[in-house]
Amino acid sequence: MAKKNWNPKVVAFVCNWCTYAGADLAGTSRLKYDANIRVLRVPCTGRIDTLFIVKAFEQGADCVLVSGCHPGDCHYDAGNYHARRRWTMFRELMSFLGVDDRRLQFSYVSAAEGVKWAQLVNGLVEEVRDKGPFEEYQRLTR
Amino acid sequence: MEEHTNELHAKARELLESGEVKLFIGWAKSSTPERTRPAFITNPIDVGKLVWNGDCRNNLSIYLVRKEIRALGKTAIMAKGCDVRAIIGLIQESQIKREDVYIFGLGCDGIDETICSNCDVRTPPLYDVLIGEEKEPTVNADAYKDVAEMEKKDFSERWNFWQEEFDRCIKCYACRNACPLCYCNVCIVDKNQPQWISSSQHGQGNLSWNIVRAMHLGGRCVGCGACERACPMNIKIGLINQKLAKVVKDAFDYRAGMDPDAPMLVASYNVDDDEGFIQ
Numbered sequence: 001m002a003k004k005n006w007n008p009k010v011v012a013f014v015c016n017w018c019t020y021a022g023a024d025l026a027g028t029s030r031l032k033y034d035a036n037i038r039v040l041r042v043p044c045t046g047r048i049d050t051l052f053i054v055k056a057f058e059q060g061a062d063c064v065l066v067s068g069c070h071p072g073d074c075h076y077d078a079g080n081y082h083a084r085r086r087w088t089m090f091r092e093l094m095s096f097l098g099v100d101d102r103r104l105q106f107s108y109v110s111a112a113e114g115v116k117w118a119q120l121v122n123g124l125v126e127e128v129r130d131k132g133p134f135e136e137y138q139r140l141t142r
Numbered sequence: 143m144e145e146h147t148n149e150l151h152a153k154a155r156e157l158l159e160s161g162e163v164k165l166f167i168g169w170a171k172s173s174t175p176e177r178t179r180p181a182f183i184t185n186p187i188d189v190g191k192l193v194w195n196g197d198c199r200n201n202l203s204i205y206l207v208r209k210e211i212r213a214l215g216k217t218a219i220m221a222k223g224c225d226v227r228a229i230i231g232l233i234q235e236s237q238i239k240r241e242d243v244y245i246f247g248l249g250c251d252g253i254d255e256t257i258c259s260n261c262d263v264r265t266p267p268l269y270d271v272l273i274g275e276e277k278e279p280t281v282n283a284d285a286y287k288d289v290a291e292m293e294k295k296d297f298s299e300r301w302n303f304w305q306e307e308f309d310r311c312i313k314c315y316a317c318r319n320a321c322p323l324c325y326c327n328v329c330i331v332d333k334n335q336p337q338w339i340s341s342s343q344h345g346q347g348n349l350s351w352n353i354v355r356a357m358h359l360g361g362r363c364v365g366c367g368a369c370e371r372a373c374p375m376n377i378k379i380g381l382i383n384q385k386l387a388k389v390v391k392d393a394f395d396y397r398a399g400m401d402p403d404a405p406m407l408v409a410s411y412n413v414d415d416d417e418g419f420i421q
Contacts, residue, residue, distance in 0.1 A: 050353070051330070054350045054354070055338070055350075058346050058350065081411035081412075081415065082408070084420070085407070085411055085415055087420075088393050089357065089393075090357060092385070092389045093353065093386060094353070096289075096382070097300060097304045097352075098300035098305075100297045101297075105421065106419060106421065107421040108421070136298075136301055140344070140346045141344040141345040141346065142346040
């Protein structure tokens with residue numbers, strides 16, 4: 001059972017050029033979005049090793065979001081394409097091992113999509129609030 | 143398969159005597175009747191030790207990347223279809239050169255009932271000489287039925303199943319050591335500054351080890367079953383690799399170790415790759 005006053009911990013791995021800029025735009029536009037998201041900036045989603053995501057769950061994340069440039073917009077040409085292949089495999093693997101697929105989500109948010117970012121985060125955190133903490137993972141012995 | 147022993151010996155002797163190959167890697171009798179052990183033969187006189195039968199389980203291609211083996215020169219190797227796929231994988235990844243290996247392809251009737259029940263490489267996809275006849279593949283209609291069985295379960299059933307399996311993991315890394323495609327000089331799990339994967343036998347470390355190994359083999363695992371045979375705790379690691387093999391086949395129309403000229407799956411991309419799961 002979730003403790004009283006439990007708040008979801010959502011970790012977001014975002015690319016510097018698109019999603020981080022988009023999130024920044026949400027901020028400068030003074031859009032309100034849920035503060036339960038922790039944003040980790042990487043140069044490109046192609047930089048994201050699946051181990052980062054595993055480590056995020058190990059350290060208490062209830063949900064992980066990975067967000068980057070739309071296809072064709074990658075600052076490094078094709079980083080997001082390589083990442084996309086990786087995600088296809090990784091999410092299927094995690095789902096196969098019993099990790100609810102709502103706890104691992106992916107999105108494209110461009111530097112202009114401040115509104116999309118805010119709406120995405122709000123929706124995601126709401127969903128995680130309903131699902132509750134990722135107790136199965138957090139209960140694993142370490 | 144035994145009936146081809148003479149053919150095997152003759153060809154091996156010929157290659158070693160002519161100096162075309164400097165080393166022959168195959169299987170020989172072991173200390174107990176139901177086992178074989180890897181044999182490394184440099185003298186043509188010793189080819190009589192080689193055997194080819196239903197106990198030839200080890201995937202010998204793991205030896206091809208070893209420094210001490212490569213230093214000896216061109217190597218001949220006995221390889222079943224699955225082993226040849228591993229060799230092709232190593233060639234794809236520039237770990238060995240095609241011209242440095244002489245492949246004794248083996249027409250195989252299967253070694254292990256479960257692992258070999260869905261084999262479509264009973265005749266190896268690549269070889270320099272074929273010992274035995276070409277064999278028909280045996281592909282069942284429900285080739286991935288174990289994967290399908292797992293996917294009938296809901297998330298918490300799957301989680302409980304795998305936690306029970308991984309609970310037995312003792313982090314011996316026999317799976318890694320037996321795998322021909324796990325050739326990294328320093329494995330991710332050996333790094334301790336920072337430590338990415340806990341090496342102790344606890345829930346977190348066991349789970350992350352199995353996730354990472356599966357991902358590092360994604361699109362590379364050839365399904366030879368060496369890992370599952372090596373595991374002293376009988377963990378169904380083969381099933382995880384099978385799942386990823388199915389994912390890459392369905393999503394990218396790719397099978398590891400079939401074409402030495404094909405680009406590696408994770409080193410390439412297609413602009414039309416599936417992205418339905420991305421919001």
